[in-house]
Amino acid sequence: MVYGDVPEIAALERMVNPHPWTETMFLEELRLGSLCRVLTKDSGTITAYLVARLLWDEWHLLAVAVAPANRGLGLARTLVQELIVHATQTAARAVMLEVRASNLPAANLYASLGFVPTGVRKNYYAGSYKAEDAIVMERRIARER
Numbered sequence: 001m002v003y004g005d006v007p008e009i010a011a012l013e014r015m016v017n018p019h020p021w022t023e024t025m026f027l028e029e030l031r032l033g034s035l036c037r038v039l040t041k042d043s044g045t046i047t048a049y050l051v052a053r054l055l056w057d058e059w060h061l062l063a064v065a066v067a068p069a070n071r072g073l074g075l076a077r078t079l080v081q082e083l084i085v086h087a088t089q090t091a092a093r094a095v096m097l098e099v100r101a102s103n104l105p106a107a108n109l110y111a112s113l114g115f116v117p118t119g120v121r122k123n124y125y126a127g128s129y130k131a132e133d134a135i136v137m138e139r140r141i142a143r144e145r
């Protein structure tokens with residue numbers, strides 16, 4: 001992801017996230033040096049993105065999404081697997097994330113990659129329509145000796 005990608009990513013984000021990140025939020029992650037990845041078609045159109053930030057010895061998966069027309073092709077799996085490899089290479093303890101309690105596609109994705117639920121944040125997603133709990137999930141990273 002480069003700064004010039006941000007308007008296209010933010011437009012995709014508005015399509016897929018009920019509480020979308022703003023362009024400023026993506027720009028801030030780039031500025032901070034967070035892990036910001038995109039996948040593109042041959043044409044250059046962005047199909048998927050992931051943002052994660054290292055806090056102490058834990059990577060926090062902050063955002064991952066795939067354009068609706070490109071779902072079910074393994075793109076999210078590719079991005080999250082890359083993050084797990086990156087976490088291993090940076091000697092992190094774990095990858096952490098929060099997922100909306102009703103988001104079964106995402107919860108299935110994470111469970112299939114070894115994430116386990118470790119807690120619940122009540123009413124974490126406060127919204128104009130209805131607040132919803134977040135499930136906290138963790139993927140431990142085996143440290144190489």
Ligand SMILES: CC(C)(COP(=O)(O)OP(=O)(O)OC[C@H]1O[C@@H](n2cnc3c(N)ncnc32)[C@H](O)[C@@H]1OP(=O)(O)O)[C@@H](O)C(=O)NCCC(=O)NCCS
Pocket residue numbers: 016017064065066067070071072073074075076077078098099100103104105106108109110112
């Ligand atoms: C969740 C999301 C990122 C999955 O992206 P994707 O590229 O379609 O997922 P993949 O093709 O890599 O699928 C990997 C696994 O995720 C799970 N999964 C994906 N879509 C699913 C669905 N509709 N129903 C149930 N499980 C699903 C499956 O376990 C799947 O493995 P399988 O194909 O072997 O069954 C995508 O639906 C999305 O962008 N959703 C909106 C944004 C979002 O919710 N992001 C997560 C925030 S925590």
